[in-house]
Amino acid sequence: MNGKGTKARWWARTATTFVCVGAAVAATAPSAFAGATGCNDRTCIAVAGSGLRVESVTASTTWNGDFNGHLHIYGGGIDRNSATGFWGYHQKFTVPVGRDLPNGSVLCAEGWEHTGGGLQLRGRACAEVHF
Structure with missing residues (x-):
């Protein structure tokens, strides 16, 4: 198996994970706060x-x-x-x-x-x- 291909897939999975976690955090965080x-x-x-x-x-x-x-x-x-x-x-x-x-x-x-x-x-x- 090619080391470069494995590393590329790992980076793609890692980036996707961070995007999904970031979207979930943004969806649950309050937008602004006046009270x-x-x-x-x-x-x-x-x-x-x-x-x-x-x-x-x-x-x-x-x-x-x-x-x-x-x-x-x-x-x-x-x-x-x-x-x-x-x-x-x-x-x-x-x-x-x-x-x-x-x-x-x-x-x-x-x-x-x-x-x-x-x-x-x-x-x-x-x-x-x-x-």
């Missing part, structure tokens, strides 16, 4: 959506993270402040978006406590919209 949640210090962010499409961005406080002040959501062309008041656990400030954001957009939520001496940052939680 994310996370917290930092006393502030949390939740991004609802699929792919690059963001339906809404929500800011909230953590458990025992209550404060008097406001929440701020920004990034990806969004810049909104909540009303000033008491923000406790389970209270949410939601900004409807309803559109695609550019790949790599970073959305952030900040909690700002209003104190006698001014504003005190109570956390900045961010999430990236990406493929």
Whole structure:
């Protein structure tokens, strides 16, 4: 048997295997990801959506993270402040978006406590919209 022919068939089988495995992985991998949640210090962010499409961005406080002040959501062309008041656990400030954001957009939520001496940052939680 010819060594070159055997080697050629081996390369053809190997290449076919890699193409099939690559196609299977591509078919099962999510195409893009907008939905994310996370917290930092006393502030949390939740991004609802699929792919690059963001339906809404929500800011909230953590458990025992209550404060008097406001929440701020920004990034990806969004810049909104909540009303000033008491923000406790389970209270949410939601900004409807309803559109695609550019790949790599970073959305952030900040909690700002209003104190006698001014504003005190109570956390900045961010999430990236990406493929």
